Amino acid sequence: xxxxxxxDASSSQTLDPGLYIVxxxxxxxxxxxxxxxxxxxRCDGVACEDTRVTGKLMKHLGLSxxxxxxxxxxxxxxxxxxxxxxxxxxxxxxxxxxxPLVSDPGYRLVNDCRAEGIPVTVIPGACxxxxxxxxxxxxxxxxxxxxxxPSKDKARRDALAEVADIDATIIFxxxxxxxxxxxxxxxxxxxxxxxxxxxxxxxxxxxxxxGLPHGLVAWFEKHPPKGEIVLLIGPPVEMHSSQADIEALxxxxxxxxxxxxxxxxxARATGEDRKALYARALExxxx
Numbered sequence: 001x002x003x004x005x006x007x008d009a010s011s012s013q014t015l016d017p018g019l020y021i022v023x024x025x026x027x028x029x030x031x032x033x034x035x036x037x038x039x040x041x042r043c044d045g046v047a048c049e050d051t052r053v054t055g056k057l058m059k060h061l062g063l064s065x066x067x068x069x070x071x072x073x074x075x076x077x078x079x080x081x082x083x084x085x086x087x088x089x090x091x092x093x094x095x096x097x098x099x100p101l102v103s104d105p106g107y108r109l110v111n112d113c114r115a116e117g118i119p120v121t122v123i124p125g126a127c128x129x130x131x132x133x134x135x136x137x138x139x140x141x142x143x144x145x146x147x148x149x150p151s152k153d154k155a156r157r158d159a160l161a162e163v164a165d166i167d168a169t170i171i172f173x174x175x176x177x178x179x180x181x182x183x184x185x186x187x188x189x190x191x192x193x194x195x196x197x198x199x200x201x202x203x204x205x206x207x208x209x210x211g212l213p214h215g216l217v218a219w220f221e222k223h224p225p226k227g228e229i230v231l232l233i234g235p236p237v238e239m240h241s242s243q244a245d246i247e248a249l250x251x252x253x254x255x256x257x258x259x260x261x262x263x264x265x266x267a268r269a270t271g272e273d274r275k276a277l278y279a280r281a282l283e284x285x286x287x
Contacts, residue, residue, distance in 0.1 A: 015042045015090035019113045022092045023099040023125030027202035029060055031126045037061055039123055044089035047082055053096045072105050079109055086118045099127040103147050103173055128201055129171050132230030135208050136196035139235055142168035149182050160189040170233040176225040180217060187213030192269035194234035200227040211252035212265050219256045237270060246270050250281055259285055
């Protein structure tokens with residue numbers, strides 16, 4: 001059913017010419033902000049990655065505006081035409097889901113607007129990497145968003161090695177078909193690091209699984225993932241080696257592994273005594 005937000009006096013006013021960066025929902029359409037709806041209602045047109053995807057959102061909101069494709073394949077002259085149009089028109093920039101400019105080419109459009117003295121306004125909202133970080137429970141006082149991991153095995157391992165010594169939670173976007181390969185690579189390069197896999201964020205089947213790489217590989221081999229994924233790598237072990245964190249790692253490992261396997265995995269990751277961990281794992285199974 002289409003969503004229609006009643007207009008007030010302010011929403012009937014014309015927007016000033018310029019670029020409006022509008023965040024859209026990452027899954028649940030109810031997550032769009034009132035301000036985003038207002039800008040989409042009052043703008044003169046929408047630049048978007050895929051007109052079919054944005055068209056569905058506009059229909060859901062009960063809105064109709066000219067839609068212009070702007071994505072990785074857009075040429076320089078397409079950007080020039082958009083920038084030129086913003087001298088007299090208010091243009092909204094959206095991505096297929098979430099906040100524009102996060103892993104998409106929108107920054108070039110913003111740079112061109114600023115170079116030409118065209119006003120740029122941001123309308124914040126949903127962002128998958130922030131949603132995944134907050135849901136994961138991993139340390140969030142310092143984090144690094146690193147985009148997508150490379151698709152080639154060696155390049156993927158090299159990219160992981162580059163961030164190995166960063167004392168922060170590392171965040172990647174990933175696709176379901178490549179998730180297991182990425183988890184295997186993390187297990188080879190960063191076997192002791194705690195991992196969180198957030199998928200289908202804000203949707204009906206939202207899922208967060210957390211553990212060490214090999215345990216997560218075993219889980220997703222039995223339960224092939226679907227949907228868009230945020231892949232998070234916790235900071236180096238010494239930053240979260242309290243007894244409570246060690247027990248949490250053991251609980252997570254027991255989701256997919258036998259007590260002996262879980263104990264061995266957590267021992268490798270934390271340096272704790274394997275026999276003591278095995279005894280605790282048996283206790284936890286009986287609890």
